[in-house]
Amino acid sequence: MSETLPILKIGDTLLVALQGDLDDAAVVRIEEQLTQEVARVHAAGVLIDVSGLTVVDSFIARVLARVVAMIRLLGAQTVVVGISPAVAITLVELGVPMGHLDTALNAEQGLALLRRLRAAADHGSDR
Amino acid sequence: MTAGLAHPAVRTVEIATEADLIRVRQALRAASEQAGLGLVDSTKLITAGSELTRNILTYATGGRGTLSVEQVRALGRNGVRGTFTDSGPGIPDVDAALTDGFSTGGSLGLGLPGSRRLVDELTVATSPSGTTVTVVKWGR
Amino acid sequence: MSDDGTRLRVLEAVATLVSDGIATLDPQGVVVGWNAAATELTGYEADEVIGRSVSLLYTEEDTARDLLATELDGSRGSGRFETEGVRVRKDGSRFRAAVVVAPLTGADGELTGFVKVLRDVTSRRADEAMFNALLESAPDAMVIVDPDGRITLVNRQAEIMFGYHREELVGQTIEVLVPQRLRGRHVHHRDGFFAAAQVRPMGVDLDLFGVRKDGSELPVEISLSPLDTDRGRQVCAAIRDVTERREQAERLRRQRDEIMELSTPVIQVWDRVLALPIIGTLDSGRAARLTEALLEKIGELQAEVVILDISGVPTVDTLVAQHLLKTVQAATLMGASSILSGVRPETAQAIVHLGIDLGRLRSRNTLREALQLALQIVRDRSSAMSEAAADVAGAAW
Numbered sequence A: 001m002s003e004t005l006p007i008l009k010i011g012d013t014l015l016v017a018l019q020g021d022l023d024d025a026a027v028v029r030i031e032e033q034l035t036q037e038v039a040r041v042h043a044a045g046v047l048i049d050v051s052g053l054t055v056v057d058s059f060i061a062r063v064l065a066r067v068v069a070m071i072r073l074l075g076a077q078t079v080v081v082g083i084s085p086a087v088a089i090t091l092v093e094l095g096v097p098m099g100h101l102d103t104a105l106n107a108e109q110g111l112a113l114l115r116r117l118r119a120a121a122d123h124g125s126d127r
Numbered sequence B: 001m002t003a004g005l006a007h008p009a010v011r012t013v014e015i016a017t018e019a020d021l022i023r024v025r026q027a028l029r030a031a032s033e034q035a036g037l038g039l040v041d042s043t044k045l046i047t048a049g050s051e052l053t054r055n056i057l058t059y060a061t062g063g064r065g066t067l068s069v070e071q072v073r074a075l076g077r078n079g080v081r082g083t084f085t086d087s088g089p090g091i092p093d094v095d096a097a098l099t100d101g102f103s104t105g106g107s108l109g110l111g112l113p114g115s116r117r118l119v120d121e122l123t124v125a126t127s128p129s130g131t132t133v134t135v136v137k138w139g140r
Numbered sequence C: 001m002s003d004d005g006t007r008l009r010v011l012e013a014v015a016t017l018v019s020d021g022i023a024t025l026d027p028q029g030v031v032v033g034w035n036a037a038a039t040e041l042t043g044y045e046a047d048e049v050i051g052r053s054v055s056l057l058y059t060e061e062d063t064a065r066d067l068l069a070t071e072l073d074g075s076r077g078s079g080r081f082e083t084e085g086v087r088v089r090k091d092g093s094r095f096r097a098a099v100v101v102a103p104l105t106g107a108d109g110e111l112t113g114f115v116k117v118l119r120d121v122t123s124r125r126a127d128e129a130m131f132n133a134l135l136e137s138a139p140d141a142m143v144i145v146d147p148d149g150r151i152t153l154v155n156r157q158a159e160i161m162f163g164y165h166r167e168e169l170v171g172q173t174i175e176v177l178v179p180q181r182l183r184g185r186h187v188h189h190r191d192g193f194f195a196a197a198q199v200r201p202m203g204v205d206l207d208l209f210g211v212r213k214d215g216s217e218l219p220v221e222i223s224l225s226p227l228d229t230d231r232g233r234q235v236c237a238a239i240r241d242v243t244e245r246r247e248q249a250e251r252l253r254r255q256r257d258e259i260m261e262l263s264t265p266v267i268q269v270w271d272r273v274l275a276l277p278i279i280g281t282l283d284s285g286r287a288a289r290l291t292e293a294l295l296e297k298i299g300e301l302q303a304e305v306v307i308l309d310i311s312g313v314p315t316v317d318t319l320v321a322q323h324l325l326k327t328v329q330a331a332t333l334m335g336a337s338s339i340l341s342g343v344r345p346e347t348a349q350a351i352v353h354l355g356i357d358l359g360r361l362r363s364r365n366t367l368r369e370a371l372q373l374a375l376q377i378v379r380d381r382s383s384a385m386s387e388a389a390a391d392v393a394g395a396a397w
Ligand SMILES: Nc1ncnc2c1ncn2[C@@H]1O[C@H](COP(=O)(O)OP(=O)(O)OP(=O)(O)O)[C@@H](O)[C@H]1O
Pocket: A058, B051, B055, B056, B059, B060, B086, B088, B089, B090, B091, B097, B098, B102, B103, B104, B105, B106, B107, B108, B109, B110, B111, B112, B113, B131
């Protein structure tokens, strides 16, 4: 299984949509591809759309959190969009700590949030 | 007899590799749809099933076990019961294992307590010759 | 100093006074003494049985399985052997006897023989027959259980309710009628009841379930009463199928919930701003439904800000605060910001004292102030959004 993850690039922002029922191997593969791509193209922002995921269990959630942390180390910001009501409630009940995740309702709002995050990050590095 | 009978169809899924996670989720999703569970309830059940399957893959001997899924009915409500069985080493301290943050695998220790919050009933029967975790999610 | 002969004579003197049949036996079970009551009970005169084995009272089956050895060895082992069974009179008629056998020992502790007491309990059986008739006519399923939890008697209603034949139930532990998931707990409660038995309903306010032979469950209501019998304390459980009653209660509960839900609507107060005025107490079920309704609306209307107004919640305890926190967390995951409004001073104190971390949650005293803040947030975001759109458009060129 080596299907590649379609990663869209708009300006210095990467867009990726996760879809379907992912097994652990697929999740880990996505993690690797995405971080490599961020480094390769020097992306400043990443938008991960998870509206196509039917289930986000603690493993997938943890990998997502890991990807976000790695991308931050690579100098970029990540916003996750499209968490459905069912998935949101489930993650909260499950108790996976997601406090550090930046989220938005849709791609449009996600791009706006990315912009604000980058402004804040740049501002922070000035000081 | 007015009280309904347990749905006769029992589906079983062998758990042996990570790829079986998907089969487990599919079986639980199919049963949830049959029982008329809403999207939120079925998502909770499937997620709990994912966690319990992962526990079997991690902690049971050879990472092997079985899920059986059946529809249940009581008090005019439909529900789904999933029974996760393995013949692994068992859980020495069930109360601890059901506590947030307890893990012998250096993990977050969320699987069991989190699953319990996601379903309506969760019971653990365990001995040194194996573990059975049963979950039930009722429709509304 | 009393020799063995004197002891035996004392025993025989006592034997003439009692109404139970008493036989004294030598160590092999041969009759050496026989009181008048024994004659009355069995039809054998003393001189007809003395010198013969006491097994002449046994049925053929009991003789074949060497009941004599069982009785004598049993009494020697534990100092006393009790049994109940059928015995045969001289005329061949049968009676039901309660039997006690005890060993006799000499001054040095050596076995000198046995004493065997026989009581006709056929008439007690008649009482039992009446009891059984009563049991059978009861409208509820009745199950009688001994202190080990074994079923000793069931009635017809119990057979119908649980789908078993009585032969399948008698001798089993009562837990066969309890769903697997509740069994462990049940054994525990059962021991507790035997320790402090009194007539009482079981598991007051508990949802009790029974399980039929085919595995299906039924909701039940159970009333327990201790039953002191000559076989020790037993417990009689009267079991009633309450499927219909529970279904009705469930329907009522759901109707009530629906009315509650209607009284707590999610309101769109502005473009992309929702308000949820929570009125009344929040239990887990209601909190879950409110959260779901709110999140659905967030998705549907793509709302960016949610105002949770709690001025109508009488007390905010740990549980309510935790429900609120979960709602806020779930809304945040979807990408909506939350504002809490209507926090009274005592509520603020409670939340802080409880050590509940409401995280980045913003709070305003009144709904009006909360709304102002919400509009501010939406305005800021939409300007960021148009700038972002310009970026993307620029990049696409
Ligand atoms: N099927 C099982 N067989 C044996 N032990 C188990 C089994 N399931 C769980 N356990 C034990 O219970 C503990 C708690 O399980 P739980 O799923 O809550 O946490 P975890 O698996 O350690 O971490 P997480 O699920 O958050 O990754 C495990 O660490 C393990 O010791």
